[in-house]
Amino acid sequence: MTLDATGLRFTDHRALLALNDYARDNDVTVVVRTGLSTVARITDILDLDYLQVEAAA
Amino acid sequence: MTSTATNYPNQFVHPALFYRSDEEYLQTLVPFMTAGLSEGAPVAAAVPGDRLDLLRDALGTDAARAHLLDMTKAGRNPGRIIAGVLRAFADAHPGHHVRIIGEPIWAGRSEAEYPACVQHEALINNAFAGRDVTIVCPYNTAALTPQVLADAEATHPLLWEAAQERSSPQYAPESVVQRYNLPLHATSDAVTTTIFCTTDLAAARTFALERARDGGLGPERLSEVELIVDELVTNSLLHAASPAELSVWRDGEHVICQVADHGRMTDPLAGRHPAPPGQLGGRGLLLVHALADLVRVHTSDDGTTIRAYLHTAATGS
Numbered sequence: 493m494t495l496d497a498t499g500l501r502f503t504d505h506r507a508l509l510a511l512n513d514y515a516r517d518n519d520v521t522v523v524v525r526t527g528l529s530t531v532a533r534i535t536d537i538l539d540l541d542y543l544q545v546e547a548a549a
Numbered sequence: 550m551t552s553t554a555t556n557y558p559n560q561f562v563h564p565a566l567f568y569r570s571d572e573e574y575l576q577t578l579v580p581f582m583t584a585g586l587s588e589g590a591p592v593a594a595a596v597p598g599d600r601l602d603l604l605r606d607a608l609g610t611d612a613a614r615a616h617l618l619d620m621t622k623a624g625r626n627p628g629r630i631i632a633g634v635l636r637a638f639a640d641a642h643p644g645h646h647v648r649i650i651g652e653p654i655w656a657g658r659s660e661a662e663y664p665a666c667v668q669h670e671a672l673i674n675n676a677f678a679g680r681d682v683t684i685v686c687p688y689n690t691a692a693l694t695p696q697v698l699a700d701a702e703a704t705h706p707l708l709w710e711a712a713q714e715r716s717s718p719q720y721a722p723e724s725v726v727q728r729y730n731l732p733l734h735a736t737s738d739a740v741t742t743t744i745f746c747t748t749d750l751a752a753a754r755t756f757a758l759e760r761a762r763d764g765g766l767g768p769e770r771l772s773e774v775e776l777i778v779d780e781l782v783t784n785s786l787l788h789a790a791s792p793a794e795l796s797v798w799r800d801g802e803h804v805i806c807q808v809a810d811h812g813r814m815t816d817p818l819a820g821r822h823p824a825p826p827g828q829l830g831g832r833g834l835l836l837v838h839a840l841a842d843l844v845r846v847h848t849s850d851d852g853t854t855i856r857a858y859l860h861t862a863a864t865g866s
Contacts, residue, residue, distance in 0.1 A: 530776050537839045
């Protein structure tokens with residue numbers, strides 16, 4: 493499952509936490525495609541194991 | 550040394566090691582590490598880079614079996630050491646008595662950093678109560694001030710010095726946390742705005758970003774400023790049920806983002822340990838600690854002020 497978030501300007505940790513919970517509950521990994529460097533930082537710091545961050549070109 | 554972690558099975562052991570020379574440093578810490586490694590125990594050392602080189606050279610091939618971290622980087626902000634260094638290592642090794650050397654206080658710590666460092670040392674005792682872990686904290690008596698060494702006696706129940714162990718009669722970690730809960734005085738350089746509701750968060754982020762950019766912060770850290778400010782202001786609005794007063798300014802080599810509200814922070818460990826899986830919330834301040842180079846907090850019945858420092862030369866924690 494891929495979330496195209498290339499147009500995203502900002503996200504806080506609560507949104508990513510909710511997405512991670514959704515992915516866990518559905519036993520999938522969500523690929524988050526984004527140009528925001530903070531998405532990878534949040535995912536790493538909070539160990540959001542069901543999210544995989546992909547840098548958008 | 551007559552006592553080591555093996556004398557305290559199944560409990561938390563938190564000694565301060567007072568050393569005066571490299572020789573004394575190695576005489577105690579190398580056997581502490583090698584004894585653990587020979588027992589198959591997980592062993593880590595998070596100390597300043599020059600201390601790390603000493604340990605690595607003395608350990609020889611054993612160094613590869615220990616987890617070694619430069620505390621000036623991993624623990625630059627003392628508020629992230631419990632979660633990011635100590636708990637991260639201990640939690641990864643359940644069922645073992647974990648041995649960690651943690652040296653968060655060295656002679657180069659700044660006046661702004663020190664209160665956060667000593668509060669961190671005091672709070673370790675609560676954070677690890679009941680855990681099967683030994684954390685020994687070296688203090689260089691030749692380089693640190695008498696006040697720092699006196700504080701170490703108040704934050705550590707055990708003292709190791711000259712191959713002897715003794716209990717600390719001055720041990721009083723709660724009073725140390727209170728004593729270093731110091732007011733954060735206003736500065737005339739700050740530019741301030743007040744945020745009343747969450748619909749103003751985007752404006753708050755823009756306000757901070759523009760001031761931080763004017764203060765000389767690079768592009769990567771600007772996105773961290775947005776996140777830090779968003780988390781701090783959100784915490785004030787949600788938990789303190791109070792407007793948030795946001796200030797940004799440059800102080801020396803740092804850009805500082807400060808958020809003040811009318812609430813009182815009741816848990817001194819807030820943001821310092823990882824939130825349990827499944828827990829809603831409780832991660833905003835953890836993120837701020839992970840991203841900033843220093844976080845200072847003052848809380849009282851009159852309100853709470855949190856100050857996040859970002860070094861202008863750094864490219865992110």
